[in-house]
Amino acid sequence: MLTKLLTVTALLSVCQSIIDPRSILDSLPSYKNYTEMRKKYFEIIRDYPYGDSDLRCTPMDPTPGRPKDTHHIRPSDIRIIAAIGDSLTAGRDALTESTNDIGTEYRGIAFDAGGDSNLSTRTTLPNIVSHFSPSLIGASHGTRKGKMVLNRGDPSTDFNVAVSGSLSTDLMEQVEELERRLRSSKSVNYEEDWKLITLFVGSNDLCKYGTDNSTDFSAEAFVGRVNDTLKFIKQKIPRSFVNLMPPFNVFAINETHESAPFCEQFHHIACPSLFVLTEEEGARLFNQYYEGLIDLPNQLNAEGFAVTVNKALNMQRLPQIWGTPHFALLAIDCFHFSGFTHDVAAKLVWQNLVTPEYARGDANDFSTLMLQSVACPSEMCPYLQSNLTDCASTKSAIRVLVDPAIVAGSNSKPVAVMAIFGVLMGCTLLAVGTVATIVRFKRRYKRRVNERTPLLTAHYYETIF
Numbered sequence: 001m002l003t004k005l006l007t008v009t010a011l012l013s014v015c016q017s018i019i020d021p022r023s024i025l026d027s028l029p030s031y032k033n034y035t036e037m038r039k040k041y042f043e044i045i046r047d048y049p050y051g052d053s054d055l056r057c058t059p060m061d062p063t064p065g066r067p068k069d070t071h072h073i074r075p076s077d078i079r080i081i082a083a084i085g086d087s088l089t090a091g092r093d094a095l096t097e098s099t100n101d102i103g104t105e106y107r108g109i110a111f112d113a114g115g116d117s118n119l120s121t122r123t124t125l126p127n128i129v130s131h132f133s134p135s136l137i138g139a140s141h142g143t144r145k146g147k148m149v150l151n152r153g154d155p156s157t158d159f160n161v162a163v164s165g166s167l168s169t170d171l172m173e174q175v176e177e178l179e180r181r182l183r184s185s186k187s188v189n190y191e192e193d194w195k196l197i198t199l200f201v202g203s204n205d206l207c208k209y210g211t212d213n214s215t216d217f218s219a220e221a222f223v224g225r226v227n228d229t230l231k232f233i234k235q236k237i238p239r240s241f242v243n244l245m246p247p248f249n250v251f252a253i254n255e256t257h258e259s260a261p262f263c264e265q266f267h268h269i270a271c272p273s274l275f276v277l278t279e280e281e282g283a284r285l286f287n288q289y290y291e292g293l294i295d296l297p298n299q300l301n302a303e304g305f306a307v308t309v310n311k312a313l314n315m316q317r318l319p320q321i322w323g324t325p326h327f328a329l330l331a332i333d334c335f336h337f338s339g340f341t342h343d344v345a346a347k348l349v350w351q352n353l354v355t356p357e358y359a360r361g362d363a364n365d366f367s368t369l370m371l372q373s374v375a376c377p378s379e380m381c382p383y384l385q386s387n388l389t390d391c392a393s394t395k396s397a398i399r400v401l402v403d404p405a406i407v408a409g410s411n412s413k414p415v416a417v418m419a420i421f422g423v424l425m426g427c428t429l430l431a432v433g434t435v436a437t438i439v440r441f442k443r444r445y446k447r448r449v450n451e452r453t454p455l456l457t458a459h460y461y462e463t464i465f
């Protein structure tokens with residue numbers, strides 16, 4: 001508590017003395033320390049091969065005739081890709097390297113929704129699926145700055161409706177907008193096209209747990225909202241396969257505080273629950289969220305609808321290296337995924353999508369993970385895998401990791417390698433920019449109102465940038 005007060009006081013005094021929030025950051029010694037330290041971790045991964053320029057999956061035609069149901073669709077059958085989520089899916093700050101760019105969303109490289117470049121240099125789910133299905137539409141492109149609100153009625157074929165700062169309470173609004181865009185797009189055959197929709201939310205819910213009485217952030221409430229969203233998709237958006245990602249385990253980023261005071265300062269704003277829950281309570285809460293989601297596929301899967309829980313990014317702690325978390329996993333705000341993490345995440349998430357549920361890995365069992373190449377669907381069972389996908393006794397092809405030392409540094413032990421993984425999880429989510437955070441510090445100090453993520457609203461951004 002004392003540390004917190006001191007931090008707030010220190011930040012406040014800086015806030016009051018300087019007008020441009022960016023210069024506030026640049027004048028914070030802890031920020032300078034963090035950004036300089038972080039550069040060293042990027043040295044470790046400088047040879048990491050973004051994308052997979054040598055993908056050797058057997059070419060695949062769309063299913064002759066048509067797939068028998070949503071549990072047997074090949075990557076080559078997918079025509080539409082879409083995503084619902086928060087700042088992690090908006091790619092927030094993924095490539096931000098200067099204070100001026102803080103708050104920028106790199107929507108074109110978000111692991112689950114971005115379509116910038118191609119698989120030769122950048123791994124994302126859309127870039128992988130496009131490899132099998134060249135007419136795929138729906139990916140998001142480029143960058144966006146400022147507005148943290150849903151762009152209603154976007155007439156383009158950008159079906160990434162994620163908004164930075166979103167909570168599970170925002171899911172319905174997003175899925176309704178997705179339905180609207182799909183129905184109104186001339187490029188979409190609404191009834192016939194096969195759709196892959198990622199739903200990745202809840203990290204911000206975990207961050208607010210216990211710090212905001214205005215919303216119920218219990219696991220039951222969270223799972224209930226996801227359930228409602230899935231039911232909406234099942235009823236209204238035909239031929240959908242949902243890639244349901246549990247929230248990022250935000251409690252893993254607590255560990256950054258020891259080596260990076262800036263991270264602790266920023267997390268007071270971005271993830272206040274880190275300061276009110278114990279490690280055990282955090283772990284239990286995350287597990288309750290996750291366990292709640294695991295039940296949903298059995299309740300909802302049907303002939304015309306598929307959902308699978310994809311735990312590829314689940315981790316208990318951040319991968320370690322040099323005795324600290326691997327900071328190359330984290331964005332400049334010490335909260336979101338770095339561009340490196342987005343690339344790795346896309347590979348891991350895809351691998352799980354083409355692997356039967358019983359054989360899937362998460363980010364804790366690093367040695368079985370594949371960081372440098374993109375997995376091929378098995379030739380015997382080349383489908384997106386749900387609990388109802390039936391391929392009697394076949395195994396999915398899992399390609400072996402290329403030299404893990406490239407990502408872990410030359411003295412790496414397996415443990416160090418794991419760190420990379422951890423990176424994935426990194427921190428992510430919240431949509432808050434660091435600058436906004438500091439501003440909020442100031443406001444929060446004055447009034448203890450329970451507004452919903454006020455920092456995350458467009459208002460602040462318009463003021464700041």
Ligand SMILES: *[C@@H]1O[C@H](CO)[C@@H](O)[C@H](O)[C@H]1NC(C)=O
Pocket residue numbers: 032033034036037259
């Ligand atoms: C950052 O601070 C730590 C101690 O908190 C110090 O050991 C380290 O040298 C500093 N790094 C830089 C780049 O200033």
Ligand SMILES: *[C@@H]1O[C@H](CO)[C@@H](O)[C@H](O)[C@H]1NC(C)=O
Pocket residue numbers: 117118119120
């Ligand atoms: C990626 O784009 C580059 C440049 O446009 C092109 O040369 C290359 O063939 C593309 N690679 C793939 C895998 O499509």
Ligand SMILES: *[C@@H]1O[C@H](CO)[C@@H](O)[C@H](O)[C@H]1NC(C)=O
Pocket residue numbers: 210211212213450
């Ligand atoms: C939440 O409500 C409890 C009692 O209902 C109160 O003691 C606590 O101060 C409230 N917390 C916040 C952050 O408003």
Ligand SMILES: *[C@@H]1O[C@H](CO)[C@@H](O)[C@H](O)[C@H]1NC(C)=O
Pocket residue numbers: 223224227228295299
């Ligand atoms: C999901 O919704 C269905 C149908 O309304 C309901 O029967 C089920 O209990 C819900 N499950 C959860 C975990 O909320």
Ligand SMILES: *[C@@H]1O[C@H](CO)[C@@H](O)[C@H](O)[C@H]1NC(C)=O
Pocket residue numbers: 251254255273274275277278279280282
């Ligand atoms: C965060 O770390 C602090 C100090 O290391 C610890 O007391 C606290 O329980 C941790 N909180 C969580 C949610 O992990």
Ligand SMILES: *[C@@H]1O[C@H](CO)[C@@H](O)[C@H](O)[C@H]1NC(C)=O
Pocket residue numbers: 294295297298309357387
């Ligand atoms: C998949 O189905 C099996 C058997 O029906 C069940 O035990 C398992 O929990 C299901 N997994 C998920 C993630 O729903």
